[in-house]
Structures are given as C-alpha cells and as structure tokens.
Amino acid sequence: MADEFFYGVTLTGENSSVTWDVVSDEDYVRGQKLVIKQILLGAEAKENEFNVVEVHTVKDSVQIPIAVLKAGETRAVNPDVEFYESKVTFKLIKGSGPVYIHGQTIRDDVEPVDMEEED
Amino acid sequence: MADEFFYGVTLTGENSSVTWDVVSDEDYVRGQKLVIKQILLGAEAKENEFNVVEVHTVKDSVQIPIAVLKAGETRAVNPDVEFYESKVTFKLIKGSGPVYIHGQTIRDDVEPVDMEEED
Amino acid sequence: MADEFFYGVTLTGENSSVTWDVVSDEDYVRGQKLVIKQILLGAEAKENEFNVVEVHTVKDSVQIPIAVLKAGETRAVNPDVEFYESKVTFKLIKGSGPVYIHGQTIRDDVEPVDMEEED
Amino acid sequence: MADEFFYGVTLTGENSSVTWDVVSDEDYVRGQKLVIKQILLGAEAKENEFNVVEVHTVKDSVQIPIAVLKAGETRAVNPDVEFYESKVTFKLIKGSGPVYIHGQTIRDDVEPVDMEEED
Amino acid sequence: MADEFFYGVTLTGENSSVTWDVVSDEDYVRGQKLVIKQILLGAEAKENEFNVVEVHTVKDSVQIPIAVLKAGETRAVNPDVEFYESKVTFKLIKGSGPVYIHGQTIRDDVEPVDMEEED
Ligand SMILES: [Mg+2]
Ligand SMILES: [Mg+2]
Numbered sequence: 254m255a256d257e258f259f260y261g262v263t264l265t266g267e268n269s270s271v272t273w274d275v276v277s278d279e280d281y282v283r284g285q286k287l288v289i290k291q292i293l294l295g296a297e298a299k300e301n302e303f304n305v306v307e308v309h310t311v312k313d314s315v316q317i318p319i320a321v322l323k324a325g326e327t328r329a330v331n332p333d334v335e336f337y338e339s340k341v342t343f344k345l346i347k348g349s350g351p352v353y354i355h356g357q358t359i360r361d362d363v364e365p366v367d368m369e370e371e372d
Numbered sequence: 373m374a375d376e377f378f379y380g381v382t383l384t385g386e387n388s389s390v391t392w393d394v395v396s397d398e399d400y401v402r403g404q405k406l407v408i409k410q411i412l413l414g415a416e417a418k419e420n421e422f423n424v425v426e427v428h429t430v431k432d433s434v435q436i437p438i439a440v441l442k443a444g445e446t447r448a449v450n451p452d453v454e455f456y457e458s459k460v461t462f463k464l465i466k467g468s469g470p471v472y473i474h475g476q477t478i479r480d481d482v483e484p485v486d487m488e489e490e491d
Numbered sequence: 492m493a494d495e496f497f498y499g500v501t502l503t504g505e506n507s508s509v510t511w512d513v514v515s516d517e518d519y520v521r522g523q524k525l526v527i528k529q530i531l532l533g534a535e536a537k538e539n540e541f542n543v544v545e546v547h548t549v550k551d552s553v554q555i556p557i558a559v560l561k562a563g564e565t566r567a568v569n570p571d572v573e574f575y576e577s578k579v580t581f582k583l584i585k586g587s588g589p590v591y592i593h594g595q596t597i598r599d600d601v602e603p604v605d606m607e608e609e610d
Numbered sequence: 611m612a613d614e615f616f617y618g619v620t621l622t623g624e625n626s627s628v629t630w631d632v633v634s635d636e637d638y639v640r641g642q643k644l645v646i647k648q649i650l651l652g653a654e655a656k657e658n659e660f661n662v663v664e665v666h667t668v669k670d671s672v673q674i675p676i677a678v679l680k681a682g683e684t685r686a687v688n689p690d691v692e693f694y695e696s697k698v699t700f701k702l703i704k705g706s707g708p709v710y711i712h713g714q715t716i717r718d719d720v721e722p723v724d725m726e727e728e729d
Numbered sequence: 730m731a732d733e734f735f736y737g738v739t740l741t742g743e744n745s746s747v748t749w750d751v752v753s754d755e756d757y758v759r760g761q762k763l764v765i766k767q768i769l770l771g772a773e774a775k776e777n778e779f780n781v782v783e784v785h786t787v788k789d790s791v792q793i794p795i796a797v798l799k800a801g802e803t804r805a806v807n808p809d810v811e812f813y814e815s816k817v818t819f820k821l822i823k824g825s826g827p828v829y830i831h832g833q834t835i836r837d838d839v840e841p842v843d844m845e846e847e848d
Contacts, residue, residue, distance in 0.1 A: 317737040
C-alpha cells in the first residue's frame with residue numbers, strides 16, 4: 254500500500270534550502286516520489302523583488318529553476334512536477350522570500366498491473 | 373466503495389477558521405482524505421488587502437500558508453493539495469475575507485490493486 | 492461502462508441560473524457526477540463589473556461562490572470541483588455576464604476494483 | 611490498446627475554423643475523445659483585441675465559447691475539457707489570432723474494468 | 730514497469746533548441762512519452778520581450794508554438810501536453826530567454842488492462 258503525506262516547506266532568505274530524500278525501507282520496493290503542486294510567494298515578500306526557487310536532483314544531477322515569483326506580477330506557480338527515487342534540494346537562489354512549497358510525498362506507490370508478468 | 377463529497381467552506385474575518393477531520397468508521401479502513409482544489413477571494417474583499425490562509429495538519433504538525441490572495445493581483449490559487457488521515461484546520465491569518473475553499477473529501481478510497489499480495 | 496459528455500452552459504443576466512441533476516436510471520448504479528473544469532467571463536462583460544457564480548448542492552445543501560470574475564483582472568478560474576449524486580444549481584448572483592461554465596458529466600463511472608469484495 | 615496523439619492546431623483570422631472527428635474503425639469500439647488542455651494567444655496578436663474561440667459539438671449540438679483571450683490581460687486558458695464520440699469544430703468567432711489549441715486525442719481508450727461483467 | 734524521470738531543460742538565446750527522443754529498447758514495448766507541465770520565463774528575461782517556444786513533433790510533423798511568455802504579463806504557462814513515441818524538438822523562436830521547460834518522461838508505461846484480450 255502507498256503512504257501519502259502532505260508536503261509543505263518554507264524558504265526564507267537568499268540561499269536558504271530544504272532537502273527531501275527517499276528513505277531506506279525495504280517495504281517501499283515499488284518507488285518513492287515527491288510531487289510539487291504549488292510554489293507560493295508570501296504576503297511579506299518585497300514588492301518587485303524576484304524570488305527564484307531552483308531544484309537540484311542528485312541522482313541525475315539536473316539543476317534548474319522551477320519557480321520565478323514577483324509580488325505584483327506572479328504570486329504563485331503550479332509546476333506539478335514529480336521527482337522519483339532521488340534526493341532533491343530546493344534552494345531560494347534569488348530573493349528573500351518567504352516562499353512556500355506545497356505538494357505530497359508518495360512512498361511504495363503500487364504500479365499499474367503488468368498482466369504479462371502475472372501470467 | 374469510496375464516498376466522495378464536494379467540500380466548500382467560507383472564512384470571513386481575521387482568525388476565523390474551519391476544521392476538517394477524519395471520521396471514526398470501521399468501514400473506511402482504506403483511508404480518508406481531503407483534497408483542496410481552489411481557494412478564491414470574494415468580490416467583497418477590500419482592495420489591496422492581503423488575505424492569507426494557513427493550514428495546520430494535526431497528525432504531523434505542519435503549519436504553512438497555502439493561499440496568498442489580494443484583490444487586483446491574485447483572485448484565486450489552485451493548490452491541488454491533499455491531506456491524508458489527519459485533522460486539518462484552515463485559518464485566515466491575515467485579511468478579512470471572505471475567502472472560499474473548494475475541494476472534495478474521499479473516504480475509504482480503494483487503493484490500486486497489489487497483485488503480489490493477491491497471489 | 493461510463494457515459495461521458497462535455498458540459499457547457501451559459502449564464503447571462505443577474506440571477507440567471509442553470510441546474511444539473513442526476514438521472515433516474517437503474518443502469519447508473521455506480522454513480523453520477525458533474526465535474527466543473529473552467530468558468531470563463533465573456534468578451535462582452537462590462538469592464539470592472541464583478542461576476543460571481545454561486546453553486547447550490549441540493550443533497551447536502553452547501554451554498555458557496557465558486558467563481559469571482561472581473562474583466563481586466565480575472566478572466567477565468569479553474570475550480571476542478573466535482574458534484575456527486577446531487578442536483579446542483581449554478582446562479583449568477585452578481586454581474587450581468589455572460590459567464591460560461593465548462594466541464595463534463597460522468598454517469599455510471601466504474602469504481603476501482605475492490606478485491607476483498609471479489610474474493 | 612489506446613492510440614494517443616498530441617493535438618495542435620492554429621486559428622488565424624476571424625471565422626477561421628478547424629474540425630476534429632472520430633474515425634470509423636471497428637478497432638476503436640471503446641471510444642474516441644479529444645482533450646483540450648490549453649488555448650494560447652500568439653505573440654503577433656493585436657494589443658487589446660479580444661480573441662474568442664467557440665466550440666460546436668455536433669452530436670449533442672452544444673455551441674459555447676471556451677476561450678476568451680486578450681493581449682495584456684489573458685494570454686492563455688487551460689480549459690481541460692473533453693469531447694467524446696463527436697465531431698467538434700473550433701471557430702475563432704472574434705479577433706484575428708493567431709490562436710493555438712493544444713491537447714491530445716485518445717482512440718480506443720480502455721475503460722476501467724467492470725468486474726460484474728467479467729464474472 | 731514504468732521508468733519515470735523529471736524532465737527539465739533550459740533554452741537561452743533565440744533559435745536555441747533541445748530535442749527529446751524515444752530510446753531504442755525492446756523492454757519499452759508499451760510506449761514512451763514526454764509530458765510538458767510548465768514552461769517558465771527566467772528572472773533575467775528582458776521586460777516586454779516576447780519569448781515563444783515552438784514544438785516540432787517529428788513523427789506526425791506538427792509544428793506549433795506551445796508557450797508565449799512576456800515579463801510583466803505572462804511568467805509561466807501550464808500546457809500539460811504529451812508527446813507519444815516521437816522525437817520532439819523545442820525551439821525558442823522569439824526572444825532571448827532564459828526559458829525553463831519542466832515535465833516528466835515515462836517509458837514503458839503499462840496500459841490499462843484489456844480484459845477481453847486477457848480471457
Ligand atoms: Mg491537476
Ligand atoms: Mg489537470
């Protein structure tokens with residue numbers, strides 16, 4: 254069965270970062286992932302200051318901004334991206350925040366049935 | 373079978389809050405969750421006033437804003453977040469509203485079939 | 492099998508309303524629902540006039556705005572909400588429209604398989 | 611098995627239109643549909659000109675705008691609507707475009723398993 | 730089983746492009762696809778410059794813009810489109826970027842079970 258949890262973290266101050274990682278648990282043989290649904294700029298953010306969140310996936314080493322926020326222009330983005338079986342770090346590479354990251358973690362998600370293998 | 377219901381609640385006035393909870397029902401052995409699809413600022417909201425909705429999940433004690441709304445800038449957000457097996461409270465920590473929270477509750481949602489366990 | 496249809500209705504003039512209802516059909520034993528994906532303000536809408544769509548679910552009697560639209564600010568919202576086994580009414584409680592409501596109806600949607608009941 | 615394809619068409623000039631239709635193929639007994647995910651206004655669109663895309667479903671004869679776009683206000687909408695087993699036409703009823711319509715077609719999509727019928 | 734990976738690429742400078750392709754692997758008999766969830770304009774983009782991303786699908790040769798971005802107007806779009814079994818190229822046909830493309834690749838995705846074929 255899948256374990257699912259709400260994921261909510263806050264980045265405050267340039268270069269602040271948070272890391273999510275898979276856990277070592279033989280029960281989670283079918284996979285672990287983190288889904289990012291929304292990245293939101295706080296009401297306290299400075300007017301006209303860019304706030305940029307970069308993701309770094311350790312396993313395949315992709316490093317790319319996934320949110321560019323600015324009060325008065327873009328309050329929130331909805332990336333709806335997923336990170337599979339990899340440690341990932343989110344870092345506020347520009348701006349002072351606060352920036353809120355929302356989503357969910359799914360561990361041991363059951364894969365769709367492969368009928369050929371079942372035969 | 374899953375019981376699904378539209379979820380719609382209103383927050384009006386700073387510090388107003390609403391709580392959703394799982395129900396005690398042995399029929400719902402496979403899980404209960406609340407999905408938040410949209411948070412919307414009412415037409416009566418004051419121009420340029422921030423309205424911030426914070427969520428508090430009781431089980432794992434996460435406390436984080438999930439909506440920052442402002443008339444003339446951000447009328448609605450679509451967080452698409454899910455809360456599993458936990459009492460959650462939504463509180464208007466800034467602003468006078470009204471703010472509308474929309475989504476659905478799913479109780480006893482059947483998990484995807486685990487073929488290995490079925491063998 | 493599920494019957495699925497595009498749902499598209501127009502509200503024009505304050506207090507205009509449309510109603511969707513489940514149908515009486517013993518073939519639809521597994522459920523009927525209406526999903527609202529987008530609510531859109533027409534090009535003819537008056538500048539700076541609020542257009543507010545309220546939903547009223549008859550079965551559990553929830554009454555709440557699900558769209559607040561204003562030309563020049565918010566042209567469309569994407570509530571992505573679902574109404575299950577209940578008559579629902581959408582009413583333009585503020586503004587003169589036109590407002591377009593888009594989504595789909597699903598009747599007799601097959602539930603995920605419950606293996607315990609199959610044993 | 612389902613055949614899935616990216617769907618991308620362009621409307622340019624008032625009253626230009628495109629039509630999608632189901633194909634006659636006895637292999638596609640379980641259904642064909644067109645899903646519209648995004649409607650986007652081109653960079654060449656005139657400032658402050660409304661561009662309105664209307665859909666017309668032939669089978670049940672619904673005719674309704676699904677996108678209202680305006681440079682400087684609304685660059686894109688995400689209707690996420692589906693058209694089932696019906697010829698549909700998209701027409702630019704207002705504006706000169708260009709407007710891009712994006713989505714996917716799914717033919718012979720396998721329905722969720724109905725266990726009662728399988729017994 | 731399905732192999733899923735986060736997809737994140739950057740386009741910088743007019744006419745820069747990136748290509749995704751299916752891989753030759755007999756294990757992936759059930760299909761490979763690329764899903765594009767978000768296209769985001771970088772903080773460094775020039776004010777009022779249009780940035781247009783065009784997709785070109787090799788197999789069926791569709792060529793169409795899928796993102797029109799402009800600082801101060803449209804920071805991000807969420808096309809949520811899928812490309813199946815085809816080499817696809819994304820090209821920045823207008824603007825100097827940077828533009829970030831986010832999504833996921835799914836290889837060997839198991840199709841929904843076709844019970845008739847299983848009998
Ligand atoms: Mg979604
Ligand atoms: Mg969606």
